[in-house]
Amino acid sequence: MGRRRKARECALLILFQREFRRESPERLCAQFWEEHPVPEDGRQYAEALVRGVAEHGPIIDAAIGEVAEHWAFERLALVDRNILRLAAYELLFREDIPPKVAINEAIELAKAYGGDESSRFVNALLDALRTRPRPAAGEVRTP
Secondary structure, three states: OOHHHHHHHHHHHHHHHHOOOOOOHHHHHHHHHHHOOOOHHHHHHHHHHHHHHHHOHHHHHHHHHHHOOOOOHHHOOHHHHHHHHHHHHHHHHOOOOOHHHHHHHHHHHHHHHOOOOHHHHHHHHHHHHHOOOOOOOOOOOOO
């Protein structure tokens, strides 16, 4: 498994924990690394993802909600929701990650951690999100 894929997997697990434990991203990451040792470069990327999702959460959640027609955001499966958040962060805020890579990595996470239809659902939503303009600097949209 590639280092970035492993980092995305770790970030997903940390974000999933965040659903139940409203602690700072730094604290959640530190606790996670105590139990799951990962090389430094993987840790750095995973932490950047977790911080990015936390920092841009309202924009990310609103963007996902806009493309998730007929689905209330809060009713999305927790795993799918966090996979979408990771990929949406990469699509909307990381210009160094090609959209195809962000989407493909999210599909792989959905296959590994989601339900039977998760990968198709994640693919459809992220493909719709990919075509939307990136948020302007400082833009905050509420769901």
